[in-house]
Amino acid sequence: MIDPKHIEALRDIVGAENVHSDKAHLRAYSYDATRTHYEPDAVIFPRHEEDVSRILTYCNHHRIAIVPRGAGSGFTGGALPVNGGIVLAMERHMNKILEIDMENMLAVVQPGVINKELQRHVEELGLFYPPDPASEEYSTLGGNVSENAGGMRAAKYGLTKDYVMALRAVRANGDIIRAGKRTIKDVAGYNVAGILIASEGTLAVITEITLKLIPKPKYVKSYMGIFPDVEAAMNAVFKSLAEGANPVAMEFLDALVVKAVKEKLGIELPEEAGALLIGDVDGNVPEEVAFQLKVLEESFRANGAQEFRVAEDPAEREKLWQARRGASQSITIYGSKKLNEDISVPRSMLPKALKEIYAIGEKYGLVVPCFGHAGDGNIHVNVMVDGNDPDELERGHKAIREIFQLVVDLGGTLSGEHGIGLSKAEFMEIAFSPAELQLFRDIKKAFDPNGILNPGKMGL
Amino acid sequence: MIDPKHIEALRDIVGAENVHSDKAHLRAYSYDATRTHYEPDAVIFPRHEEDVSRILTYCNHHRIAIVPRGAGSGFTGGALPVNGGIVLAMERHMNKILEIDMENMLAVVQPGVINKELQRHVEELGLFYPPDPASEEYSTLGGNVSENAGGMRAAKYGLTKDYVMALRAVRANGDIIRAGKRTIKDVAGYNVAGILIASEGTLAVITEITLKLIPKPKYVKSYMGIFPDVEAAMNAVFKSLAEGANPVAMEFLDALVVKAVKEKLGIELPEEAGALLIGDVDGNVPEEVAFQLKVLEESFRANGAQEFRVAEDPAEREKLWQARRGASQSITIYGSKKLNEDISVPRSMLPKALKEIYAIGEKYGLVVPCFGHAGDGNIHVNVMVDGNDPDELERGHKAIREIFQLVVDLGGTLSGEHGIGLSKAEFMEIAFSPAELQLFRDIKKAFDPNGILNPGKMGL
Known part of the structure; x- marks a missing residue:
């Protein structure tokens, strides 16, 4: 629990109407698609980048945790305030398409814009924004960037990262950073946008996104x-x-x-x-x-x-x-709860991967229906369990750990598009060496020395 | 000058035949395409990644500068040992195409492989590696990755970064790092490969590169x-x-x-x-x-x-x-020396950019022929001067500074593909805010706390 005086101070920054610490709000912003609950101490709706900067400056000084949040549609707990603190919700104010630049074929958006809203808008203009995660009707572009969302069309058109030309973001210390440009090429300075993508809100708070658009195929x-x-x-x-x-x-x-x-x-x-x-x-x-x-x-x-x-x-x-x-929706016939993991392997490993995944399921007496984005090697593996049967749940979790080990052994990754968040944090040591994990921690510390941004995520 | 005992110690690590400190070698490895000279204390040809790791561990401990070098074909001094130290040259041993994976359409190469050698090799197999910098006949893929090289085909096919699936690299402290996978999608952990690309050898030494290939268009x-x-x-x-x-x-x-x-x-x-x-x-x-x-x-x-x-x-x-x-080659008719800058602007700004660039040339009484990759907004601007006329050279440098200011004002970047290196370091404050430069320094420090990797580059 943070000291109530901090809530008051934050009200002074963004206006009382944009800071909520009543039970209903705390409850409403305590969950995501993992259906796990962690209540924050307050929910804040920043009005603009300057608010974000002032909030972060304050919270960094007072060591208050900040969890940026789009639509809370993530599958790995990225938007969960596991240590309490402030949920910084982009949906109320920072949700505008700021510009469509037809001449350079790009869109400038705030992080709270819904993916599909941008798709519809640009398609009316004859342009095309390809990334289409299954959550496209409700997930936000800020969340999409933070997780590097994929989708059905990734086989040909790539991922969110392939469309991010530039970002504006606020560092933990309140510094406003521009990364990237409205240019195809830019090699001046480090690729800060590149490392903010898929960083799950742990390095900076994204406040503006410039996205490449392409002509709509006929x-x-x-x-x-x-x-x-x-x-x-x-x-x-x-x-x-x-x-x-x-x-x-x-x-x-x-x-x-x-x-x-x-x-x-x-x-x-x-x-x-x-x-x-x-x-x-x-x-x-x-x-x-x-x-x-x-x-x-x-x-x-x-x-x-x-x-x-x-x-x-x-x-x-x-x-x-x-x-x-x-x-x-249909695979619920196999169990009340699905342990859904989005593994990704080199495509030539798909036959072997699927065969061994079924064998792992069999070993634990569980059914494992699989579907997904085979064209890019990304398969949704669903270990089906009875959510009320503790023994089955435990077997399910053991099967998941074996599946991750298999995937890594085949040259694959823990996550193709859902991220690590909270759910997969325990598996990071399967995929990364101690030296690699240390580098992640060093990067985290460089951006956010006090560890206020989305703490407890990515196993860091 | 580093203590000769260090040269001896490094001979023990990689074998005496791979460490050179004679005048001929120091001279041969003192320059790049900028035609500026800085002699190193020694030139080392590592045999493999393990050598690189042991050399870096040693040099990090003793605070000896390390400058990784491909073919020395860079235009901004990236491979110049401005503070002396060790040039780590990849051309002798770490120059092999290790694997072409036809099933997953990718190549695994060492950093010293020449770009065109890979292109030729994969085209014989019906595949295609698009990035084609003008230096393709001699520049190395390690250099291409370190600068995020572009080329003629970038308008449709993108840059080197769009083909890097995975890297192996050695941190300043000797830690061997894998970044990325042979998968299209991978969102586990920070995008370390993304920030190593275009980092000009200042964050880590790249030891292996996995590159995406595509089918050759018919x-x-x-x-x-x-x-x-x-x-x-x-x-x-x-x-x-x-x-x-x-x-x-x-x-x-x-x-x-x-x-x-x-x-x-x-x-x-x-x-x-x-x-x-x-x-x-x-x-x-x-x-x-x-x-x-x-x-x-x-x-x-x-x-x-x-x-x-x-x-x-x-x-x-x-x-x-x-x-x-x-x-x-032809524009030498306008002057014995060309101050060649590869600015990049949003494409819709090209008409205005060119008009104003010519006006700047006129102001300083200089001819500025321009050509280049208009399809991606990247233009090679050549301020032509008489290399023996100090006054003209000075006017040339003033014109360049004004051109960079113009480009940044139009939303463009100091460099589309050549990098910052030494030549453009002084212009970094035109393009980046103090907060952004501080973030670059923080990132540098996270990877290389003692500052041994390619010191004096990128204005850091």
Whole structure:
């Protein structure tokens, strides 16, 4: 609990109407998508960068923890105030699209802007902001940058980091920092924007984001490859890409997920489907789209696909995508709680990774449906457990630890897009050497010597 | 001068045959493309990462400066041992392509591999490594990463940073660090690779680089737009891109450069050409190439282009590119010394930037031919002076300072691809606030507390 005099001082800085320490607010800002609760001492809605700077200066001086928060939609506890302190919520005031620069094809936004709001806005202007995390309808761009959010379209179009041209941010000591420029190239000074991306609010508070936009592709079609088993599908993923396919998305559903979407959502899929790959291809000309579909179909069939479907118009495309969109929701047929991890491996390791993940599930007597962004090697692994059965939960956690060890042994990473936060902090020593962890701590200390920014995260 | 006992100790570490302190070696490793000389105390050729780690551990303990060196082809003095110490040269042993992973489309190389050697090697396998700095025939990939090298193809394919998937590096204290993975997505831990790129050897010594490769595009054509003046060409640059063109390259030559390539190299160009845009377009299908050419031609003509030429076959393409390739060499007709700066501005600022740059030249009575990578906003500005005329040199340096101030005022950067090094260190306070410079120093200190790595660079 922080001294109430600090709350008063912060009210003087941002106005009483923007500082809340009543039970309802503390409760409302205590959780994120992990469904874990930690109450802060106060919730503050900064009006602008200057507020953020003054709040941080004050809190740094008094060693008060600051947890920046977008929509609280993160899966690893990044927005949870585990040590209390102040939640700095961007949603009320710092939520504006400040500028669309058509000539340089970029957008300048505040961190509280919802991802999809930017997408819609720029698409009306004929431009395109590709990063589309599953949370796009509610997650904020500030959160997306802090976690380096990916999405379905990452296979072709990359991640949030590939679109961040510049940031403005406030250091723990209140210093306002500009990092990057409205230029494609910039090698003056250290790449501060590069290290703030995916730093989960532990290095600085992001106050403004300049994002690259691209022309909207004119032609899009969707495809579905139907495979007898997971191994065939996983081989088709890396082989089709190595043969020159460049699909917008290449999403994967395993046999358990196929069964679940049929049973729970009544989606019609072939009886024999043991795994699916679903995605889009796009281009400036129809011939490019046809070229992509040809490479995919040939490679899919060479790797055992029983069927290759193409959806041309929006209605057909929507139908074809239903199975993928229902994946997350449908697998609740296997257990009341899913331990959902977003591992990522080199694509050629996908067949081996999936095989061994199922074996780990079997060893612990648990079902592990898998789906996700196979085109970039990022798979959502869901260890299903009965949330009310402590023994099953414990087995689930053991399985997760083994899965992470496997992934790291295959040259993969603990997280493709969800971050480390609180949930994965205990696994950092699997992935990093003591020297690497020490470097992380040294970087953290350089930015935030008093450790006030989002303490307790990333295992630091 | 360092104590000779240290040279002996370093001989014990890497073998006497890999440590040189004779005058010929010290002289040979005292310069780079800036033609400035600073002799080191010794030149060491490490055999492997373990050597690098042991050398750094020793030098860190004894506070001996270490300057990592690739080919010494940098334009800003990055490889110059300004405080003496050890030049760590990667060219003799750490110069191997270690692996081409066809399945995951990536290359693992040592820092001393020449850029073009990798390009040739992977193109034989049907793959493509796009970054192509003008120094590609001799610059090393370690140097390219340390400066975040660009090149002609950056307009479509991006910079070195867009291809770095992972690095291995040694910190000043000798710790070996892995950063990044063979995965497209990785958000576990801080983006250490991201901040090592373009850090000019001041944060760590890079010992291994994992680079993304892409499928080689099947169809390429070249184009040339001929414009009456620079303003028309500069407008055509950003307007054609905003209309959806995505050329591989969009290179610019101003009227002075056009005159120079005609006079010095005898290249035939239209009488009325006041500015040229030259580039390539590519695609998987001929229709994509045609689409790109159509967008470019329409937009170029709408912005005043008198002519739009297309070169189809390799011989024609080579001919069309001659003018651009001869640009740097030809402008010596304007002066014995060129003060060459690679400024970069938001593309829509190009017309204004060029106009004001010429005005600055006029103010100081100097000719300033400009050419370069207009497609990404990066222009090589050449203030031409008589190298033997101290007054002209002084006026040249004053003009450069004004040009940098202009560029920063237009939202641009001191360097698009050459880095800061020694040459631009004095201009850092134009581009960065005291708080930003302090953050750079804090980052430097976090990685290298004793300041042994490439001291005196980047204005830190």
